[in-house]
Amino acid sequence: MIRDRHIIIVGLQPWDIEIGSNCKNMALELSRHNKVLYVNRALDRITALRAGNDAKTQRRKSSLKGETTDLQEINGSLYTLDPRTVLESINKVPFPFLFDLLNRVNNKRLAREINNAAARLGFKDPLLFIDNDFFRAFYLPELLNGVNGTIYYIRDNLTSQPYFKRHGARLERRLMAKATMVAANSAYLARYGREYNVHSYDIGQGCEFGTVPAAPPALPEDLRQIPRPLIGYVGALISSRLDVGLIEHIALAKPAYSFVLVGPEDGTFSASRLHQLPNVHFLGSKPASMLGDYISQFDVCLNPQAVNEMTIGNYPRKIDEYLFFGKPVVATDTEAMRMFGDYVYLCNGPGSYEEAIDAALGEKNDANGLPEQRKQFALSHTWENCIAALGEKFTALNKLN
Structure with a gap:
């Protein structure tokens, strides 16, 4: 297991997402032995305008205005952050050099908020865990204070989708290449990761299970x-x-x-x-x-x-x-x-x-x-086993270095 570390998690799914989330499950498991800051997606201009009445958007806006706290404690070692910034909506920018310039601006805004929150929480030498977010997190390994190791986690081949195709393929490959290691939830995605980072591993997948009742439940x-x-x-x-x-x-x-x-x-x-x-x-x-x-x-x-x-x-x-x-x-x-x-x-x-x-x-x-x-x-497919596999690979890699 990775233990006694300060871990910053940045990804595509906010904590208040309505569906199941690998990233949330992994954050909870990591928080058993580490102090974790889970960064919710910052608002972007288009979402703020088009989804202004959405409950999640309203919560982010309240934090932006200072009406609610930006840091929320989930348990004694896990916190969420609503970044008090708005990112520019740049995905339709056709020119790579211009997109990269604007994306760096977005990353700097996000990094400023994360650094501020991490300082308030007393984070030192944090481990950065990036969940499939090759846009908003691309420059964070360099922009976050004192980052000591970066894990890029891939669970979906997002660059096959129209929204991500224009800039995603080149940025994901470059982000995987500069990460300390790449973790994947399938052999297929781990093999894809190894094309750009030899330290790419299939760590399996966890699942949330309820309990099987002693007697069958009533027919819905x-x-x-x-x-x-x-x-x-x-x-x-x-x-x-x-x-x-x-x-x-x-x-x-x-x-x-x-x-x-x-x-x-x-x-x-x-x-x-x-x-x-x-x-x-x-x-x-x-x-x-x-x-x-x-x-x-x-x-x-x-x-x-x-x-x-x-x-x-x-x-x-x-x-x-x-x-x-x-x-x-x-x-x-x-x-x-x-x-x-x-x-x-x-x-x-x-x-x-x-x-x-x-x-x-x-x-x-x-x-x-x-x-x-x-x-x-x-x-046998538990989040504990999944995080143990992640820790085993990461710890072995650190010993080699």
Whole structure:
């Protein structure tokens, strides 16, 4: 473990994000043995104007005006910072030299706020942990006072996305190259990191688990009128990550099966033909505390992932959540999914999905102890193990230097 350090964490996700966050989980785990400052995203001009009524924007504005404190204590060793600055919205600047000039200005504004907060907290020789933020954090290793080591953490291939493509690819590569080490949550992303920094490692992934109740929870009200078998998916329904056409194909091919989709939809899903199919049921967003109630009722869990530059190297966090309940899982075969190969049905194309769902439904109740094996495999993916792997690599690297 990394112990007795002062750690500054800068990333894309604020502490008050509504969805699960690797960065938050890692911050909490690191704070068990270290003093941690978690930096929320500073407001940028466009967000301040366009999302002025958003609750998170309102909170940042209150801090900017001095109406609320910029530092919040989460526990005795973890603090969050709302930087009292506004960054320029520069992503559409087409010229690299001009973008870099303006980005340095943004980084200086952010660094000023972080240095001020770190001084108030008594930070010395901090370790800088950057979560996938190759824009706002690009110059921070040089601009933050006394930084003693930088870890760049990559969990998504963001540079494959239109918003990040113009400047992201060159900046991420340069940031990885100058970092002390690169940590990734999949073998695919670690291999990508090693192209620019030989000290790039797959540290695995943690997952938050609730408890499996002694008796099955009550059937959620909106599942009661849906006939079995229930083939379910829990999570955001985003067309860049999920294959809408694949879901449609297997729903049409299996009209006697009910396909239950739990989560918010993007525009593509909202406008899709799936809403016209009688055996497809959109149940909308649910509180995180209720998701286990739905998973526990599914006969088969799905991860119909789209295969593209963004998803091919992603660690499928929801698979652990499914396996924790001992459920049979049918998922798209990707490099990151192959570590689950002994516990899930991996598929390539609609036909193999149909066969795998039938096979999963054909499992006997005990399935030779598979439900318990699935649960134990999921439970091996803890944030403690993930941070221990991070610490092992970082400590070994420091000894070499």
